[in-house]
Amino acid sequence: MSTLKVTSIQNPSTSSGGVSIDTSGHVTVDGVAMPSSGPLSNRNKIINGDMRIDQRNAGAAVTIPANAYTYSIDRWFGFCNQPSKFSLQQNAGAVTPPVGHSNYLGATSLSAYAVISTDYFALGQAIEGFNFADASWGTADAKTVTLSFQVYSSLTGTFGGAIQSSNQGRSYPFSYTVSSANTWTPIAITIAGDTTGTWVGATNGIGARVFWSLGSGSVQSGTAGAWVSGAPYSVTGATSVVGTNGATFYITGVQLEVGSVATPFEHRSYGDELARCQRYYYKIQPGQYDTFCLGYNRNTTLCQAFAPFPVTMRAAPTALETSGTASDYRILYLITAATCNAVPFFDHGSTTGSDIYFQVASGLTAGQGSKANSNTADAYLAWSAEL
Secondary structure (H helix, E strand, O other), rough: OOOOOOOEOOOOOOOOOOEEEEEOOEEEEOOOOOOOOOOOOOOOOOOOOOOOOOOOOOOOOOEEOOOOEEEEEOOEEEEEEEOEEEEEEOOOOHHOOOOOOOOOOOEEEOHHHHHOOHHHHHHHEEEHHHHHHHHOOOOOOOOOEEEEEEEOOOOOEEEEEEEOOOOOEEEEEEEEEOOOOOOOEEEEEEEEEOOOOOOOOOOOOOEEHHHHHHEEEHHHHEEEOOOOEOOOEEEOOOOOOOOOOOEEEEEEEEEEEEEEOOOOOOOOOOHHHHHHOOOOOOOOOOOOOOOOEEEEEEEOEEEEEEOOOOOOOOOOOOOOEEOOOOOOOEEEEEEEEOOOOOOOOEEEOOEEEEEEEEEOOOOOOOOOOOEEEEOOEEEEEEEEEOO
C-alpha cells in the first residue's frame, strides 16, 4: 500500500512549491490542485473530452439537422430544432490548440440566423448512468461537481449552457464569459448537486446531459446558477453563435468531476479513450482488400459472418451502418473472390458481437467457410449503442 508523504504545509498565498492547504481545505501539490472528492484517476465523467477520437467522420465536417442527436467526433453530438444552421468538426479552422492538447471540437455558424423564442442550438454529451451514479443526484446526499473546459470563439460576451437530468425534468443553466476573441480561455463552473428530481442511477441509461449553447431563445433559457424544473439549454441573454454567419466556437479539455475544485485535465491513453468510445460506437474500416470478419456460407448466395466487438457495448445494437455501396464489399471462398451484389445487412447483435449477411450473385457452397473482405478503401461496418 502506497502513501503520500507530506514534506511541508505552506501558506498558499506565499508558497511556490510543496503541499499547501487553503482555508477551505483544498489541497495543492507544487501548485497543482488535487481532487477535493473522489479518486485521483478515472475522475472525469466526460469521454473524449480532449476530442482525439473521431471514428465516424475522420475529421470531416458534419452539418447538424433538426431534432436528432447528430454525432461529430465520438460521444459529442449537435442538437437543434432548426436544420443546417451550424456544423461540427474536429479541429475546424485549424487553429493551434491550447497547451497540452492536440485536438478540439469546432462549431461553425452557417448563416446569420435570428433565434426566436422556442429555438435551441447546442453541442453536448450524454453521460451513462453507471458513470454518474456516484454523484447521488436526486437524493439528500447529492454531491457537488465541477465542470471545466477551454473555449475559443470569434465572439465575446456571456455564453451559456446547462446540465440536465435524463428525462429533462431538471436543469441547471450556467454562464461563463469569453472576454477576448480567438483566444483560448479556461473556464471552471462549480455546480451543487440536485437533491430533487428524477435521476437515473447505476444503469446503462442516461445519467445526465451536458450542453453548451450556440443560441437559445427565451423559452429555452433560464437564470444562471440554480436548479429549475424543465429543460432550458442556456441562460437568458447569452451570446448566439448561430446569429453571426461564419462565427466559430471551439472547445477542448472538457472535464466533469465530483468535487468543488477543477483539477488538471485527466489525460488518458489513446487506447483507453478509444475503448471507452467503442462502448457506444464501433467502426471497422480495414482498408482495401482487408478482412472484416469470418463466416460460413448459408447457401449459394449468402455468407453469414460474425464480427466480435473489442469491448462490451452499452446495449445490443439493432442496426448495421455501411458505406452504402455493394461493390465496396466482397467474399473470399476457397481461392475465389466475389464482389457483393448488395450492401451487407444486419442479422442480429448482442453487446459482444454482431451477425452480418454478405450476399453475392452465385457460386458459394453451403457449409463452407468464407471471409468477408473490403473491396475498396471506403468500405466499413459500424454499430451504434449511443445513449
